[in-house]
Amino acid sequence: MSSPDSGPASEPDGGGLFSRRRLLGAAGVSAAVVGAAGAGALAGRASAADPQAAMNAAVPFRGVRQAGIVTPAQDRMHFATFDLTTDRRDDVIKMLREWTHMAERMTAGAQAARDGAVGLNPYSPPTDTGEALGLPASALTLTIGFGPSFFGRDGKDPLGIAGRRPELLADLPKFPNETMDPSQCGGDICIQACANDPQVAVHAVRNLARVGFGTAAVRWSQLGFGRTSSTSHAQQTPRNLFGFKDGTANIMAEDTGTLDEQVWVRDGDGPDWLTGGSYLITRRIRMRIEPWDRTTLIEQERVIGRAKGSGAPLGRADEFDALPLDLTGDDGEPVIDPLAHVRLASPEDNDGVQILRRGYNFTDGTDGFGHLDAGLFFIAFVRNPATQFIPMQTKLAKRDLLTEYIVHTGTGIFATPPGIPDGDPDAYWGSTLLEG
């Protein structure tokens, strides 16, 4: 009574993948039916020829950097953090090795493991949960990070890595205007799953959680239904739930010099194992959309500092025009308010500091008082939290006009190691930390 769809499979290292679509004999998007090695090239071709094919294609898992940081921001996200439930270092390494193997398969559009949902042995639990069968790779990226508590807590050091914690990897300070829910903060490990199909992102997190049983348990998770940042000049700027274009002035994948300066941890910045990685910071930002929606257009635009329709800075006509921070109106007042969000977040007002943003709109039901619980799940990647995110957020939390309309309810900080090199069969998520 096993499924008639079962068939032979080969491992990624062998060059061929057990494609979810080939398995089912589905017609359609050929971009998904490729091995990891060929995915990058095909994605590039698909992008030029057919936007939908690019949305469906695979993003290479291996490389100098982890995917999912400067990868063009996918439309949907499922973010989860995990706490270790064991003190055994070997079990943690075993899980991370298995996660890496699964992540490489799933990002290529394959099932989580060789046998998969309809494996050859019907008397075993399936090694893939099956809900992504027939779906293309959908540009899935899986990005791992390690929180401060991964390096031990309460004076204990079960993994023997307490001495390898970067000094900069410390819980963020309490900022003004936050009401943190501890059940939505922190975590030993984070997984950021981004994809153009939410079912593909949820499937990936769910399968990692499945095999983590006994070693790590889900601490919290957040679904983001729509992206609010672009990370490539090729993308159109999306809108957040205040109705404004968001991320116009983001660092883009094409800005390699700025990425090197602001995002990637360099040799000498900290422990060697993190060189080529970054710090990932999450903020769950509840938006007070009801008072916002009763605010005049002119006030909304004053708060943000941009026109709501075009996204252009106030006083300018085009979205991508530079901020005219010194421009004054007929009344002699600055056209962009001294406390406008765009001004306070600008490099000019932050000693040149920039952060790479990757945000997603969320709605999580209601708050129990007749309002939608909705907002922005903010993700930032920075080279140095202490000189980039913390001073900027300290200032914004105190002075930004937008502060009246938002409250931060969740936070996390994670060190994201460099990528898994091509052709290295021994590397796994965290191996530079745990094997170095």
Place this chain on the structure above:
Amino acid sequence: MSSPDSGPASEPDGGGLFSRRRLLGAAGVSAAVVGAAGAGALAGRASAADPQAAMNAAVPFRGVRQAGIVTPAQDRMHFATFDLTTDRRDDVIKMLREWTHMAERMTAGAQAARDGAVGLNPYSPPTDTGEALGLPASALTLTIGFGPSFFGRDGKDPLGIAGRRPELLADLPKFPNETMDPSQCGGDICIQACANDPQVAVHAVRNLARVGFGTAAVRWSQLGFGRTSSTSHAQQTPRNLFGFKDGTANIMAEDTGTLDEQVWVRDGDGPDWLTGGSYLITRRIRMRIEPWDRTTLIEQERVIGRAKGSGAPLGRADEFDALPLDLTGDDGEPVIDPLAHVRLASPEDNDGVQILRRGYNFTDGTDGFGHLDAGLFFIAFVRNPATQFIPMQTKLAKRDLLTEYIVHTGTGIFATPPGIPDGDPDAYWGSTLLEG
């Protein structure tokens, strides 16, 4: 400092709509830039020529039936219920008129109101919240329903319609194996927003909630990230979070005879105002995915009664083969277990009863015990809850093998009136009930 995007607009009744895309001068999908009158025809053409254009196109709002019932199931959903916060009948009618006007505009791809997010008067709050600016209609449908409590409660009848409540519109009984969370049950009014872009669905619910302020408040809302039913033979069957194809044997839009028999309320079935409408039943079904994932493939397939890969009934090869309910194996036992889900839910086992399903996968963070809070938001449309849903669910809750792996945590029942006729300027959501 108002946006340079502002411009003149015309009302839907005047034949032209203030398109979100035309407003912004965005290049791209022309299917969204059509008036309501032409949307149907264009959607039809787009469907044949270009699947993506069909995903983006507008679904006609007006018609004999409400859209969103037999409309080909869109990929994403935002479902919300509201409680009245006023006893004033006139205010309720005013809100329903405004909602109807906004719904017609938004489903056509226009902003919620004429001036919109970047209206002519910057000293007023925008009449659209803006987060869908630039997005196509995305096949948005908005479907309204009225719960038992809309007709009064605690012996009070503020709207003067207690006598018009259909006898069949009553809170569902308590079934076995449910742990209801009152904050996820019931509601005076429901709005089902389905669209192929979740931002478009969330935008619609949020704007209705916005103008409802003072008259109705959100009671609960549910985001569904992926559809689990097809409602047209033209659609591929999607998968639920147990990894199985779901809805293979659904009533399809093409099955007009079955729809007339099983879904649409007929003349004489109850009060005249509901003739041509239906009953909408919601069940928030939490899936116990962790024990399920540790179950063998053969057991999963026994529980469901279908092969996991192909979706074919056990003992048959093709997904759409009829269930071989009488087939026995070499051991003399039924190939489809006597308590398999597909058997107990089949028309053959329910005196011919069928229900129209419209389900969505959800994940709402975690349960606080290391597990994802995930499952299926089940929506059914039936002609008669008492002879269709209630007996079927009573049996399933007691006997279905699947019951070991699920728990129902939310419930609701709503009467969905017939559609708003073409060319009737006085009709609004609920007018057959409130004006009849």
